Amino acid sequence: xxxxxxxxxxxxxxxxxxxxxxxxxxxxxxxxxxxxxxxxxxxxxxxxxxxxxxxxxxxxxxxxxxxxxxxxxxxxxxxxxxxxxxxxxxxxxxxxxxxxxxxxxxxxxxxxxxxxxxxxxxxxxxxxxxxxxxxxxxxxxxxxxxxxxxxxxxxxxxxxxxxxxxxxxxxxxxxxxxxxxxxxxxxxxxxxxxxxxxxxxxxxxxxxxxxxxxxxxxxxxxxxxxxxxxxxxxxxxxxxxxxxxxxxxxxxxxxxxxxxxxxxxxxxxxxxxxxxxxxxxxxxxxxxxxxxxxxxxxxxxxxxxxxxxxxxxxx
Amino acid sequence: xxxxxxxxxxxxxxxxxxxxxxxxxxxxxxxxxxxxxxxxxxxxxxxxxxxxxxxxxxxxxxxxxxxxxxxxxxxxxxxxxxxxxxxxxxxxxxxxxxxxxxxxxxxxxxxxxxxxxxxxxxxxxxxxxxxxxxxxxxxxxxxxxxxxxxxxxxxxxxxxxxxxxxxxxxxxxxxxxxxxxxxxxxxxxxxxxxxxxxxxxxxxxxxxxxxxxxxxxxxxxxxxxxxxxxxxxxxxxxxxxxxxxxxxxxxxxxxxxxxxxxxxxxxxxxxxxxxxxxxxxxxxxxxxxxxxxxxxxxxxxxxxxxxxxxxxxxx
Numbered sequence: 200x201x202x203x204x205x206x207x208x209x210x211x212x213x214x215x216x217x218x219x220x221x222x223x224x225x226x227x228x229x230x231x232x233x234x235x236x237x238x239x240x241x242x243x244x245x246x247x248x249x250x251x252x253x254x255x256x257x258x259x260x261x262x263x264x265x266x267x268x269x270x271x272x273x274x275x276x277x278x279x280x281x282x283x284x285x286x287x288x289x290x291x292x293x294x295x296x297x298x299x300x301x302x303x304x305x306x307x308x309x310x311x312x313x314x315x316x317x318x319x320x321x322x323x324x325x326x327x328x329x330x331x332x333x334x335x336x337x338x339x340x341x342x343x344x345x346x347x348x349x350x351x352x353x354x355x356x357x358x359x360x361x362x363x364x365x366x367x368x369x370x371x372x373x374x375x376x377x378x379x380x381x382x383x384x385x386x387x388x389x390x391x392x393x394x395x396x397x398x399x400x401x402x403x404x405x406x407x408x409x410x411x412x413x414x415x416x417x418x419x420x421x422x423x424x425x426x427x428x429x430x431x432x433x434x435x436x437x438x439x440x441x442x443x444x445x446x447x448x449x450x451x452x453x454x455x456x457x458x459x460x461x462x463x464x465x466x467x468x469x470x471x472x473x474x475x476x477x478x479x480x481x482x483x484x485x486x487x488x489x490x491x492x493x494x495x496x497x498x499x500x501x502x503x504x505x506x507x508x509x510x511x512x513x514x
Numbered sequence: 515x516x517x518x519x520x521x522x523x524x525x526x527x528x529x530x531x532x533x534x535x536x537x538x539x540x541x542x543x544x545x546x547x548x549x550x551x552x553x554x555x556x557x558x559x560x561x562x563x564x565x566x567x568x569x570x571x572x573x574x575x576x577x578x579x580x581x582x583x584x585x586x587x588x589x590x591x592x593x594x595x596x597x598x599x600x601x602x603x604x605x606x607x608x609x610x611x612x613x614x615x616x617x618x619x620x621x622x623x624x625x626x627x628x629x630x631x632x633x634x635x636x637x638x639x640x641x642x643x644x645x646x647x648x649x650x651x652x653x654x655x656x657x658x659x660x661x662x663x664x665x666x667x668x669x670x671x672x673x674x675x676x677x678x679x680x681x682x683x684x685x686x687x688x689x690x691x692x693x694x695x696x697x698x699x700x701x702x703x704x705x706x707x708x709x710x711x712x713x714x715x716x717x718x719x720x721x722x723x724x725x726x727x728x729x730x731x732x733x734x735x736x737x738x739x740x741x742x743x744x745x746x747x748x749x750x751x752x753x754x755x756x757x758x759x760x761x762x763x764x765x766x767x768x769x770x771x772x773x774x775x776x777x778x779x780x781x782x783x784x785x786x787x788x789x790x791x792x793x794x795x796x797x798x799x800x801x802x803x804x805x806x807x808x809x810x811x812x813x814x815x816x817x818x819x820x821x822x823x824x825x826x827x828x829x
Contacts (some may be wrong), residue, residue, distance in 0.1 A: 221588040258587045259577075259598070265584040266577030270649060273536040273573075279602045283574070286601025287594045289628045290713050298722040310691050313604045313626035334585070362532075376625050379703055388694055391628075398605050408611040 203384060204432040205425035206242045207418055207482075208232055211438050212499065213288060219256050225291060232436065233295050236497040237303055239434075245384050246277070247428065249421040250292065252284040252395030256414075259283055259362075260333035261305035277332070277366060278398050278410040285313050285394035292391055308388045315375045316397025316420050318411060322369035329353075330368045330414045337362035367413045371397065371420040377427040384428065396420040418482035424487040433486040433494045435479050440498050442480065442509040444470040457511045459484060483511040516697060519747040520740035522733055522797075523547055526753050527814065528603060535569050535632035540606060547751065548610050550814040552618055554749075557820070560699050562743065565607065565730040567599040567710030568647075571729070574598055575648040579624035592647075592681060593713050593725040599696040600628050600709035607706055611815040615729075624704045630690045631735050633726060644668075645683040645729045646816035650676035671789070682728045686712065686735040698726045699743065734780025741804040748801040750794050750808045755813050757795065759785040759825040772826045774799060798826040 212232040214220040239246060266272040275283070289311030296309045328351050336344065339350040341362035355361035374380075374393060384390045396415030400408045417512025418435055425433040438444045444452045444465055455467070462484050471477040476496075483494030521668035527547040529535040554561060574595045581587040590598070604626030611624045643666050651659065656667040656677035689695075689708060699705045711730030715723045733750055740748040759767045759780055769780070777799050786792040791811075798809030812823025 219588050222591055222594065258581065260586050262574075262577035262581030263587050265580035265587075266573065269580040269584060270576050272576055272580075273532075273534050275602065276537055278819065279537065279606065282605035283598035283603065284601065286597040286604070286628050287590065289601070290597035290630065291594065293628065294630065294715065294723045294725075301721060308694060310694055311628035313608065313628065315605065347599075376623060379623060379625055379698060383694060383698070400609065406616060409611045410609075426633060476572050485629040 201243050201248075201385070201387070202432065203249045203428065203430045204239060204434060205249060205421055205428070205430045206236060206239070206250065206434045206436060207421035208499075209435075209437045210251040210253040212250065212436060213291075214254035220258060226295065227388055228291055229295050230299070230478070233292065233299055233501045235502040236296070237299065237305070238502045238505070240305060240307070240389075244432075245387060245389075247380065247384050247390045247424065247430070247488045248296075249393045249417060250288055250290065250391070250395070251417045252281065252288055255284045255288055256280050256395055257333060263342050264334055276410060277414070278400070280312060281395050281414070282398045284360065285311075285398070288394055289313075289391045296389060309391065311385065311391040312376065312380065312390055314393045314397045315400045315408065316371045316374040316393065316415050317375065317408075318369035318371060318399050318401055318413065318415065320322065320401040320411070322367065322402070322410075323330045324367035324369040324413070328365040328367040330366050331355065331363040332366055332414060333364050335363055367494055368416055369411070369413050371415050371423045374420065374424045374427055374469075377424065380424075381428040393417070393424050398473060416478050416482070418479050419485075422482035422486045425486050425491060431492045433483065433491055435494065435496045436499045437479065437496065438498060440501050440507060442471075442476060442496050444468075446472060447475065454509055457509060458514050459488065462511070480511070487511060487513045515747045516558050516560045516702070517563075518743065519554060519749060520562045520736055520743070520745045521551060521554070521749045521751060522736035523563065523565040524750075524752040525568040527565065527751060528606075529569035535573060541610065544607055544610050545614070547819075548607065548614055550817040552614060552620070553817045553820070555615075555620060555622070559747075560698050560702060562695065562705045562707055562745070563607065563611075564708045564732060564738065564739065565603055565666055565706070565710070566732045567596065567603055570599045570603055571595050571710055572648045592727045592729070592755075593715070596710050596729070597628060597660070597713045600626075604628075604706045611704060622702060622704055624706065625698065626706040627691065627695065629708045629712045630715045630723065631686045631708065631730050632688040632690065632723075633684035633714050633716055633728065633730065634643055634687060634710045635716040635718075635724075637682065637725070639682035639684045639728070643680040643682040646670065646678040646682050647681055647729060648679050650678055653677055656811070660771070674739075677808050683731050684714065684726070684728050686730050686738045689735065689739045689742055692739065695739075696743040698709060708732070708735050708739050731797070732791050733794050734800075737797035737801045740801050740806060744805070746800065746807045748806055748813045750798060750809065751814045752794065752811065753813060753818050755822060757786070757791060759783075761787060761791065772824060773829050774803065777826070791793060795826070802826060802828045
């Protein structure tokens with residue numbers, strides 16, 4: 200039987216931080232990333248691909264803002280914007296992957312699934328929204344939007360006098376349709392799912408799904424998806440080849456093999472960046488704690504040589 | 515074995531022509547439409563739901579325009595905008611349907627699939643783009659956009675001095691992933707697919723998929739999908755309960771039962787509106803010509819009484 204892997208592509212796999220994000224740039228970047236997945240496919244893995252959507256959903260939010268002020272087109276809430284981004288990015292990756300498989304002479308179907316992810320409406324994240332999304336506003340604009348739309352703002356980390364909308368990043372509890380995804384992917388189809396961490400929804404007191412203005416961490420959602428479909432391996436592809444202790448300092452140290460015990464020690468020492476590596480490490484550890492064989496954190500181009508990258512196991 | 519139906523929801527199932535299209539309006543309209551599908555589900559039908567995206571993709575195009583002029587955010591091409599709309603609308607319909615099934619005590623999964631539809635790059639539609647998309651512009655604005663973006667414009671049918679962008683509407687040749695869709699839907703899952711007529715792509719000379727700036731007629735794509743998955747019935751839900759000859763004139767006549775012969779006579783006499791009923795009739799006829807049992811053209815609320823609506827069979 201084939202092995203099953205979930206591959207989480209980082210945001211920079213599609214739009215890099217230093218780019219405007221034209222469609223040509225998005226195709227070039229995703230093509231380079233996707234090409235590296237061929238090594239796993241040739242190794243006999245069935246694949247579910249997940250992806251970030253930070254730059255894309257940011258752009259969609261900005262367009263919503265501009266469309267309203269310029270043409271009086273009603274803004275869509277954040278969950279619809281995330282769903283939009285799943286459609287656009289999923290299609291782009293799917294088409295790209297179909298073409299690369301064709302060039303490689305590999306016969307495989309690729310299917311993109313719009314994915315809702317259930318969170319709790321009582322998640323503690325709601326008391327302290329931290330995820331910055333959309334446009335950087337001046338103080339007066341932010342205050343107006345706070346009044347008019349009930350949005351919450353915090354100072355932007357990028358400019359001194361800028362303010363950005365913040366939304367909560369609640370914990371993913373359940374990925375919808377995982378049984379179907381599992382059946383499809385085990386039949387050999389490559390599935391693209393849970394884009395941008397999934398569309399956040401919660402069950403209300405009647406058990407009905409309701410929208411949530413939030414953004415779910417894509418590595419946390421991907422880890423849960425990998426657990427729910429009993430994947431063997433969980434890959435987090437990012438912009439560094441390894442996990443490091445003291446990243447970016449003279450004491451920087453490659454951590455090639457990590458287990459629960461080692462990770463907990465490193466976390467205690469504050470070795471991992473709060474907003475960058477720490478959530479990836481936690482997602483990777485979560486997967487092996489819930490029965491997964493191994494997690495890998497590395498960059499896409501290291502997939503060619505399967506011995507590279509940081510491997511996370513339970514023991 | 516369950517019967518299989520493809521249900522094509524018209525654009526007005528989600529945003530009505532007289533509305534701004536706020537998210538509240540979209541939920542209210544789609545909820546009313548979706549509720550009527552319960553009758554088919556209770557009759558034992560497995561369902562694939564397709565839907566239009568005219569107002570939504572129009573809004574997305576306008577937001578792209580405004581986002582570029584206001585914030586210098588690169589515009590996405592039309593195929594990405596269509597894919598975005600599949601994500602957003604698909605999610606909205608999926609969540610709505612899950613909730614209505616729950617209220618009705620029906621145990622069924624719902625899954626939304628981002629869908630590419632292959633057209634020919636030599637389609638004659640490219641010589642005469644007719645599909646109106648996006649905002650109604652004044653003449654000078656249209657001329658500016660024609661110069662700046664190479665868009666083509668035609669007079670809007672809605673206002674005397676309005677102009678709208680026109681794009682080609684090529685014939686759908688192949689819906690991707692229909693074998694997988696067929697398996698999923700025959701297992702009882704309700705599938706939402708081919709939104710907005712699908713994302714238009716074509717095979718280049720190397721057999722690789724390439725993007726197409728076009729919009730595929732959603733009824734034509736839905737008809738092809740219904741054929742490819744061997745559906746029994748094909749429903750086109752629109753804003754009139756029946757097909758009529760001489761619609762809107764004193765000679766208006768309900769056409770309750772139609773077959774190929776009758777349809778051809780009516781088409782010869784010019785009985786069906788070019789931009790409205792004619793493409794629906796053609797899509798409905800196409801389905802029964804390709805082995806489908808019957809097509810139905812009606813409005814959603816007539817589904818409660820299964821004897822209502824216009825039925826199209828081959829003979």
